[in-house]
Amino acid sequence: xxxxxxxxxxxxxxxxxxxxxxxxxxxxxxxxxxxxxxxxxxxxxxxxxxxxxxxxxxxxxxxxxxxxxxxxxxxxxxxxxxxxxxxxxxxxxxxxxxxxxxxxxxxxxxxxxxxxxxxxxxxxxxxxxxxxxxxxxxxxxxxxxxxxxxxxxxxxxxxxxxxxxxxxxxxxxxxxxxxxxxxxxxxxxxxxxxxxxxxxxxxxxxxxxxxxxxxxxxxxxxxxxxxxxxxxxxxxxxxxxxxxxxxxxxxxxxxxxxxxxxxxxxxxxxxxxxxxxxxxxxxxxxxxxxxxxxxxxxxxxxxxxxxxxxxxxxxxxxxxxxxxxxxxxxxxxxxxxxxxxxxxxxxxxxxxxxxxxxxxxxxxxxxxxxxxxxxxxxxxxxx
Amino acid sequence: xxxxxxxxxxxxxxxxxxxxxxxxxxxxxxxxxxxxxxxxxxxxxxxxxxxxxxxxxxxxxxxxxxxxxxxxxxxxxxxxxxxxxxxxxxxxxxxxxxxxxxxxxxxxxxxxxxxxxxxxxxxxxxxxxxxxxxxxxxxxxxxxxxxxxxxxxxxxxxxxxxxxxxxxxxxxxxxxxxxxxxxxxxxxxxxxxxxxxxxxxxxxxxxxxxxxxxxxxxxxxxxxxxxxxxxxxxxxxxxxxxxxxxxxxxxxxxxxxxxxxxxxxxxxxxxxxxxxxxxxxxxxxxxxxxxxxxxxxxxxxxxxxxxxxxxxxxxxxxxxxxxxxxxxxxxxxxxxxxxxxxxxxxxxxxxxxxxxxxxxxxxxxxxxxxxxxxxxxxxxxxxxxxxxxxxxxxxxxxxxxxxxxxxxxxxxxxxxxxxxxxxxxxx
Numbered sequence: 001x002x003x004x005x006x007x008x009x010x011x012x013x014x015x016x017x018x019x020x021x022x023x024x025x026x027x028x029x030x031x032x033x034x035x036x037x038x039x040x041x042x043x044x045x046x047x048x049x050x051x052x053x054x055x056x057x058x059x060x061x062x063x064x065x066x067x068x069x070x071x072x073x074x075x076x077x078x079x080x081x082x083x084x085x086x087x088x089x090x091x092x093x094x095x096x097x098x099x100x101x102x103x104x105x106x107x108x109x110x111x112x113x114x115x116x117x118x119x120x121x122x123x124x125x126x127x128x129x130x131x132x133x134x135x136x137x138x139x140x141x142x143x144x145x146x147x148x149x150x151x152x153x154x155x156x157x158x159x160x161x162x163x164x165x166x167x168x169x170x171x172x173x174x175x176x177x178x179x180x181x182x183x184x185x186x187x188x189x190x191x192x193x194x195x196x197x198x199x200x201x202x203x204x205x206x207x208x209x210x211x212x213x214x215x216x217x218x219x220x221x222x223x224x225x226x227x228x229x230x231x232x233x234x235x236x237x238x239x240x241x242x243x244x245x246x247x248x249x250x251x252x253x254x255x256x257x258x259x260x261x262x263x264x265x266x267x268x269x270x271x272x273x274x275x276x277x278x279x280x281x282x283x284x285x286x287x288x289x290x291x292x293x294x295x296x297x298x299x300x301x302x303x304x305x306x307x308x309x310x311x312x313x314x315x316x317x318x319x320x321x322x323x324x325x326x327x328x329x330x331x332x333x334x335x336x337x338x339x340x341x342x343x344x345x346x347x348x349x350x351x352x353x354x355x356x357x358x359x360x361x362x363x364x365x366x367x368x369x370x371x372x373x374x375x376x377x378x379x380x381x382x383x
Numbered sequence: 384x385x386x387x388x389x390x391x392x393x394x395x396x397x398x399x400x401x402x403x404x405x406x407x408x409x410x411x412x413x414x415x416x417x418x419x420x421x422x423x424x425x426x427x428x429x430x431x432x433x434x435x436x437x438x439x440x441x442x443x444x445x446x447x448x449x450x451x452x453x454x455x456x457x458x459x460x461x462x463x464x465x466x467x468x469x470x471x472x473x474x475x476x477x478x479x480x481x482x483x484x485x486x487x488x489x490x491x492x493x494x495x496x497x498x499x500x501x502x503x504x505x506x507x508x509x510x511x512x513x514x515x516x517x518x519x520x521x522x523x524x525x526x527x528x529x530x531x532x533x534x535x536x537x538x539x540x541x542x543x544x545x546x547x548x549x550x551x552x553x554x555x556x557x558x559x560x561x562x563x564x565x566x567x568x569x570x571x572x573x574x575x576x577x578x579x580x581x582x583x584x585x586x587x588x589x590x591x592x593x594x595x596x597x598x599x600x601x602x603x604x605x606x607x608x609x610x611x612x613x614x615x616x617x618x619x620x621x622x623x624x625x626x627x628x629x630x631x632x633x634x635x636x637x638x639x640x641x642x643x644x645x646x647x648x649x650x651x652x653x654x655x656x657x658x659x660x661x662x663x664x665x666x667x668x669x670x671x672x673x674x675x676x677x678x679x680x681x682x683x684x685x686x687x688x689x690x691x692x693x694x695x696x697x698x699x700x701x702x703x704x705x706x707x708x709x710x711x712x713x714x715x716x717x718x719x720x721x722x723x724x725x726x727x728x729x730x731x732x733x734x735x736x737x738x739x740x741x742x743x744x745x746x747x748x749x750x751x752x753x754x755x756x757x758x759x760x761x762x763x764x765x766x767x768x769x770x771x772x773x774x775x776x777x778x779x780x781x782x783x784x785x786x787x788x789x790x791x792x793x794x795x796x797x798x799x800x801x802x803x804x805x806x807x808x809x810x
Contacts, residue, residue, distance in 0.1 A: 037755040044758045149758035168751075222766055222793055263796070276788060278810070282803035285796055296800075299793035301768060 001180060001190035005031040005165070007358065008181060008191035010172050010205065013043040014148055015336050016197035017156040018347040022355035024162035031191065032156065032164060033181070035171035039152035042199045042343060045306025047218065047254050047262055048148040049231055050345045051088055052140065054107045058315045058369035063342060064111055065365055066349035067142060073348070080150040082257035088143040089118070089127060089230035091134060091251070091291060097235040098135040104235075105138055115140045129227055129294050137235070145231060145254055148344045155347075172198075175205045177323065179332030193358060195334045196321065200309040202337040207324045209317065210375035211338050214310040215271040217281050218264050222299040225259035227292075234291065249284040251291045261298065263288050265341070267308075274305045311338040317372040318350050319357065327377045334358075335372045388470070388809065389457075391420035393692045394485030396461050396471060396640065398423035399430020400445065400678040401670025402491035404685025405692070407448030413693035420483060421449075421456045422473055428456065430493060431513060432678055434520075445682065457483075462802045463789045464488070464644040467810060469665040472802045474794075480801040482809050487665045487692040490641050490653070491685070494634035494671035496538075497774050499726045500744070502602040505735050508609025508627055512542045515629040525551035528626040531612050533557040533600045536633035536720040537677070540585040543592065546629075554625055556592050557614060559599040559632070559726065560719055568719040575712055577679050601729055603628055617725065633720040634675045635774055639787040641668055657703045659688035667692070675716055680709035727779055736779065737772040739765020744779070753782035766793050 007023045009016045012034035023030040050070050052063045077083050092098045101117055108115045118126065119136040126139065160166055174182040179191045196202050200213035234251040247268040254262040266280045281303065289296055311317060317338040320329035336354055339346050353370065356363040368374075393409050395402045398421050406419050413419075427434060428449050433442045449456070459475040469488035474480045496511045503509065510518065512534055519525060530551045532539050535558060546553050558565065572579045601620055602613040611624045641653040647662035648654060652674045659667040669684040683705045690699035730736075732745035740761040750756035753763070753776060762776065763769035768791070769776075769784055776782040790799060 037751060037758070039758060040754060044754075153759055219796070219799070221796070278803040278807040282800055282807060285800040285803070289796070289800070296795065296797035298796055299766075300790055300796050300799050301764075301766060301793055303788065303790070303799070 001188065003179060003190050003192045005029045005191045007031070007193050007195060008033065008179070008189060009195045009197055010175070010181065011041075011197040011199065012038045012152065012156060012166070012168075013041050013197060013199055013343070014039060014152040014155065014347040015199070015339060015343055015350055016195070017152050017159060018351035019195055019197060019336055019354050020159035020164045021155050021162065022351035023358065024159045024164040026355045026359050028355070028358065030159065030164040031167060031189075032159070033167045033170065033172060033189075035169070037168070038156055039149035041201075042306050042308060043152050044149045045216070045218070045304060046148055046308075046341070046344055047252070047264060048146045048151070048344050049088070049254060050144040050146060051231070051342070052108070052111075052113050052143065053342060054104060054111075055314055059342075060107070060111050061365040062315070062346050062349045062370070064113065065352065066346045069348035069352060070144065070146075070345070071142075077146075077151070078154060080147070081154055082147040082150070083144060084146075084255070084257045085142075085144045086255055087139060087141045087230045089232050090138040090140070090235050091123075091130065091232055092136050092138070092235045094135055100235050101136060101138045108140065113140065114142060127228055127230065127232065129292055130232070131291055131293050139230065143231065145256070146344065147257070151344070172205060175333050177331045177333065191332070193332050193334055195336050195354065197336040199337055199343070200307040202309065202335060206321045206330075206333070206335065208377035209322065209335065209372060210311050210378055211317065212269055212310050213272065213307040214340065215266070215268040215305055215307055216264065216341070217266045217276065217284060217303065217305050218262055219281070219285070219300050219303045220256075221261045221263070222301055223259035224261060224298055227261060227294070227298070228253060228255050231255065232291065247280055249280060249287050251287045253288055253292060253295075261295070263295070269310075276303050276305060308340045308343070309337050310340045312375065314340055316346060316350060316370055318353055318367065318370040319372050322373055322377055324377065329373060388482035388484050389420065390484050391455070392417035392486050393419040393489065394469065394471065394483055394487070395419065395421045395489040395491060397430065397491035397493060397670070398425070398428040398456070399432060399491060399493050399670055399681065400442075401681035401685040402430070402489065403428055403445045403449060404682040405489050405491065405669060405689040406454050407445060407451060408686045408689030409693045410448070410451040410453050412690055412695050412698070413453075415453060417453065417693070419454050420485065421454065422461055422471065422483065423456065423458060424460055426458050441678070441682070460792065461640065462791070462794065462798070463806060464640055465806065465809065466645070470809070472806055474798055474802070478795070478798060480798060480805055482805050487667060489659075489667040489669060489688055489692070490644070490661075490672060491668070491670040491681075492637040492640050492672045494636050494675050495770070496631035497633055497635045497722070497778070498630075498771055499632050499722050499778055500734050500736050500775055501600055501726070501729055502731050502734050503604050503609075504630070505738050506603055506605055506609045507607070508605070509603050510627060510629055512538050512629050512631040515627065516542045516545045519545050519549050525549045525627065527552060529554050529624065530627045530629065531555045531557070531623060531625045532629045533559070533598070533612070533614065534630045534632055535559045535722065536631075536716070538631070538634065540582075540589065542629055543589055544585065547588065551627075553592050554623060555614070556589065556594040557598040557600075558594070558596045559723055561597045561723065564719045565596050568715060571715055574708070578677065578712070599723070599726060600628065600630060632722045632726065633716070634671065636672045636674060638672055639791055641672060643787045643789075657687075657706060658691045658699055659684055660691070674710070674713035676709050676713040680706075680712060683709055722778060730779065736775055737762045737765065739767050739772075747776065747780065750780070753784050756782065757785075
């Protein structure tokens with residue numbers, strides 16, 4: 001088969017469309033194929049927090065690059081993307097967590113990220129609705145919030161404007177060596193490089209990659225402008241959110257541009273249906289009430305779930321896919337998935353690295369930590 | 384918070400005619416030790432139709448039955464239906480949540496108005512049919528106000544009477560259904576003498592009011608408030624000055640709770656067998672949620688389900704012989720009062736479809752499905768959660784709404800928490 005495009009991207013989630021825009025920008029002929037709708041998967045289910053995270057050097061590098069790219073785009077973003085530079089407040093409950101504030105502030109400043117250590121009264125000047133008696137926090141002013149589905153739609157529009165093509169309605173059934181894509185209806189397409197950007201579903205097309213769906217719950221309230229001003233996250237977040245085996249909840253509440261509050265977060269492995277799980281949702285609310293007691297009185301409109309694509313080291317898979325049988329790099333098949341809860345942020349950095357690598361440029365940050373082949377193939381069914 | 388689950392032999396959600404008939408019949412035919420618990424949002428029984436204290440003999444007969452000693456009533460909101468057993472999570476007005484369990488659960492969740500957006504429908508002064516009736520009952524003064532009623536379905540006539548009784552100036556009572564459809568309806572009416580009598584009763588009172596058929600609202604207008612409506616009969620259109628426009632396009636069954644409970648839904652109604660059983664065992668559905676057919680049908684269904692729940696299978700089967708006739712009446716109503724295609728064509732780019740979020744038609748039109756429209760335009764994302772715009776979007780664009788899940792109405796985070804916690808304890 002003759003390649004019909006330089007790059008064929010499967011999935012019009014925020015990662016896929018960001019990749020399309022970057023590929024089109026560097027002059028590659030690009031096609032995005034999407035079975036349902038733009039931003040209808042994890043993109044539409046997630047929070048849309050643009051945040052620098054410091055779990056590992058690779059994570060800092062990618063989130064920092066990505067936040068910088070979002071800031072570059074910000075003047076062009078339409079109002080529907082609801083960009084809000086509200087910043088993040090990492091909340092420290094006690095002295096032990098306050099020590100963590102210092103450590104985190106140090107890491108951020110080493111990376112050139114401005115943060116402010118907030119203690120005592122100052123915390124309540126910033127966030128009057130937090131419970132009394134908290135120790136302080138770390139305020140990261142540069143973080144922001146967007147509404148991901150419209151951001152994805154806008155990125156796709158930009159990509160199309162730069163010559164990218166978009167095809168909707170047919171699901172991809174298989175991908176093969178040589179950049180071949182087989183659709184559900186039997187149609188085939190070929191590209192120099194196929195990029196699988198289907199989030200947690202990527203294992204259906206490339207079995208054996210180190211990727212597991214990680215379920216999350218979110219609740220949205222009616223409009224209460226000013227109830228909180230920053231995205232509020234407990235400092236125990238990394239500790240709570242990143243235990244790899246247990247079901248966890250963490251306090252993570254976001255002010256939306258609409259005045260609504262988005263209440264998170266939960267993380268579960270092994271839960272594969274989208275049902276609301278009562279016990280974990282109750283725990284999530286209880287944790288949020290502990291930090292924001294007045295939250296109890298706010299009216300909630302909707303509860304939903306989504307699936308993050310999680311890797312063992314919490315860093316995405318960007319680069320050639322392993323062949324499901326041999327484990328060696330597949331010719332013409334790449335991955336752009338595994339972003340866990342950070343896909344909205346890291347979509348832009350992912351796309352930049354991917355496009356740079358495809359045209360033979362050296363990415364501005366080391367790309368090796370994201371190389372999918374860092375993991376060996378997973379055997380047997382995914383737990 | 385939540386204590387022990389409340390238990391009853393029969394648990395009924397709603398307290399309109401169907402629910403009341405089921406409760407009273409059950410109370411009369413079941414063993415006296417068996418209790419029936421009726422859960423309703425409102426403080427008094429009767430549903431939308433009997434709530435006014437509008438006491439014809441039929442209503443009085445059944446409402447009186449509600450004082451039987453083994454019927455208990457709780458006011459509050461049903462938050463969720465339990466997935467495994469016949470039961471619900473219930474919230475009292477004081478905010479307490481509680482699990483209520485029954486041997487059988489009856490859903491009698493009624494119907495709501497269908498709105499088809501037209502230019503100007505969001506202006507203050509444009510109200511729903513039931514909305515206007517409720518507002519008059521709760522003290523809205525329409526005396527000497529000019530009122531136009533334009534829409535579809537039998538609900539228009541009691542609303543017109545309410546306006547008359549409240550001394551409003553009823554300028555027009557316009558039915559959108561065509562003369563041919565109404566002629567067909569009238570031809571079938573003798574098979575339903577109760578309904579024919581009711582219709583004659585309204586005619587006797589409303590004959591002086593201009594009541595064109597095949598006539599509908601094209602547009603409503605005014606500076607910040609309704610000042611005029613533009614009517615049309617397809618051939619000519621004309622403007623009328625008025626203070627209130629009551630509109631709505633027949634009724635649609637409230638099926639969210641039943642859908643969420645996993646009951647089979649067919650043609651937007653809860654599917655039931657001849658005894659009112661849904662596809663889920665020990666779960667019945669009766670009244671308008673199984674199809675819009677009016678109070679007499681609802682009562683007939685209530686009797687059948689009440690007998691079945693009381694263990695009187697034979698009597699129940701016997702009584703169910705009355706139901707096929709009413710099923711045909713439901714179909715007759717649907718066929719007669721379904722919105723004409725012109726109602727769907729008069730929408731403009733800037734006509735608001737979702738009034739919670741102010742989303743105009745022009746933004747929604749390019750979307751391919753409900754979920755995409757939600758994500759990209761915020762359609763259905765506001766406090767009504769698609770209750771108003773969902774049916775409109777279905778009529779206009781063919782969008783199928785999301786699978787429903789709690790909260791069904793805006794609910795405090797605390798109540799949501801209690802709901803999850805008590806369900807978790809129960810399972």
